[in-house]
Amino acid sequence: MVGVRMSYLNTFPVSYKVRGKRVLIVGGGAEALNKARLLAKTTAAVMVVSRRIEADFSGLEVSLAERPLHGGDLDGAALVFVAETGADAELAKAEARRRGIPLNVVDVPAECDFYTPSIVERAPLTVAISTEGDAPVLARLVRARIEAMLAPGLGKIASLAGGLRQTAESLIHDGAQRRRFYEALVTSPSIADAVARGEGLAAGEKLLAHHAGGQGEGAVWLIGAGPGAEDLLTLRAQRLLQEADVIVHDQLVPAGVLEMGRRDAERIDVGKAKGHHSFSQAQINTLIVRLARQGKRVARLKAGDPMVLGRAGEEIAALRRAGVDYQIVPGVSAALAAAAETATPVTLRKVSSGLVLATAHGADNGELAHWAALAQAGLTLALYMGKSIAAEVATRLIGQGAPAGLPVGIAVNAGRVGASHYAGTLGALAGGAADFADGPAVILIGEAVAAGDWAEARPLAAERAKVA
Incomplete structure (x- = not known):
């Protein structure tokens, strides 16, 4: 792998048997x-x-x-x-x-x-945190966070799962269905309450009988992967990725986010890159419906937010027609990531009263005239998928009445390590195609952009001079 720097462990984490030793x-x-x-x-x-x-x-x-x-x-x-x-x-x-x-x-x-390691103990469940001796203080801080997440009674639920293992294996022969039983056992609030009352075994056996009745129903979760940084995923997204049997993902979803799924989950890349669609939208719709009808839980992982320029509406319509259960998990959209990392208030009192999210590709003169009017009225425009036609769009906006001096900020790979920023005016952007970095871009246009922190951004005026 050229240009990829891997991190390796110097130790292999194991649990060492000491019983009777x-x-x-x-x-x-x-x-x-x-x-x-x-x-x-x-x-x-x-x-x-x-x-x-x-x-x-x-x-x-x-x-x-x-x-x-x-x-x-x-x-x-x-x-x-x-x-x-x-x-x-x-x-x-x-x-x-x-x-x-x-x-x-x-x-x-x-x-x-x-x-x-620093140990979180919920016997028989243990969580060990090690930094290979480099930063024991950090290990203790991480341990404190995990301690707060795990209920004191979780160990008793782990013991209950162990006690039901032999019966579960004899009653549920399908591995995926058996895994669902265990996931329901350890996450159900009613099971936790029953364990606390000393009635855990009866509640667990009842739940086991329910799951042994047949194959569970499949479902599709439309999950926003955010702009690319793993720590910008929601807790719900992380949990569902761990529960999914199949992860159907877009090309823009980075490997680090995919690694948050279960190791044994099937991964299907339906990536759509510019100029190349490995799957049509109709094929994606058919795929997720088919997988759900097979009883699988499908994580449909989309970059950004699934409801913002993600064609989720078409997938939802297909799931509704098929009668497939679905859930939508929001993610951080690229425009909001760009605003956050540049401290740009896209809505600003007495400056900008709103934000418009739109795709620059395929915009007709009517849309451009509307955008120009909104920009003049003080709204902030966030244009997606417009890097290659940025100069053309800027020229047409000016032609529709938008001021050439309107502030512009552009974020490439917003929300990711190594994001690139460019700043200037609408006129400077219209002057020539800037030499943008590789990756998806969001173009922010409006008076509120001037209130952001674009001090380290490359000036669009310089790019204009370079092209000239």
């Missing part, structure tokens, strides 16, 4: 105590050895030995933690390496065979 901690201070608190939540036999045990280990089910370390202390150990310095620490490291026992030297990443 010994874990040795060498050290008697605060760092040893921190490790002991984590390990005490497991079923391992934890032993702490140090010449001076200074921390308070009371309340923890660990064995304490206040003495020098002996080589025999590592006999049968599954893991070794070294949380002090000195002769005992050096002996522990040497013996662990000689015996091939995984070793963690606290706060010395270079000497570690493994790292201790």
Whole structure:
């Protein structure tokens, strides 16, 4: 892959079995105590050895030995933690390496065979966050956010799912339908309430019987992928991407957004690039209806917002005719992303009372005259898909009465890393085709554009001179 820089992990995340095994901690201070608190939540036999045990280990089910370390202390150990310095620490490291026992030297990443992640514990569910020892503070902050997201009783629901696994596999033979049962089990508020009342098993068995009755109904979710940045997706979009059996996506949806879907979800590119349509709109309509009728949950992933210049209306009409259930999830449209990243208030008191979203391609003289009148009245125009005809559109707008001095701001790849910005006037844009960067563009026209932060934008006047 030319020009693509990949990031790789130096560690492989695993969950290590310690049930019935010994874990040795060498050290008697605060760092040893921190490790002991984590390990005490497991079923391992934890032993702490140090010449001076200074921390308070009371309340923890660990064995304490206040003495020098002996080589025999590592006999049968599954893991070794070294949380002090000195002769005992050096002996522990040497013996662990000689015996091939995984070793963690606290706060010395270079000497570690493994790292201790920040852990969110909802036994048997655990979430581990690791930065490979580079930024433990960041790991703890991420852990705090995840802690707030996961209900304390989630572990009991995980245990319920495990208890029903054998029965579910015997009653539901279709893998996709079985997955839907588990997703319903762990996300249903009624199941959570039943678990809290101690009635989880009965509620789970009732839900299982319902799902075992036959293939579930398919559905189509029209999801806005936003302008391209993964963190601009809504939480609902992220959740549904994880539930989808098939992801039908446009060409402009970046790989990072697609990766938010389930690993085993089928991905179908129906991309429409300029001058090349791999699927016609009629074919897309037929495809999503067919997939839903097969009982699949389909994420129809569109760049920006599905209801803004995304031809969602045609797909909705097809789904309605077929009687297929559908849901619409909004996304950040490119015009709003462009406004946000340039601090441009597209509506501004006493300057602009509204915003017009339109596509520049195919605009006739009547539309251009209407846009020119709206711009003169103070509204902001956001024109999509007009990069290649920007100069022509600007010239025609001026011909319809729009002032040549009207401020213009153009964002290419708005909302993505490496977005490019251009600023000037309608007259400067009309003077010649600017040398725009590759990617989709949004052209903002109106007096409110002058209130934005376009200081780092390339001037359209300079582009005009370059063309001349």
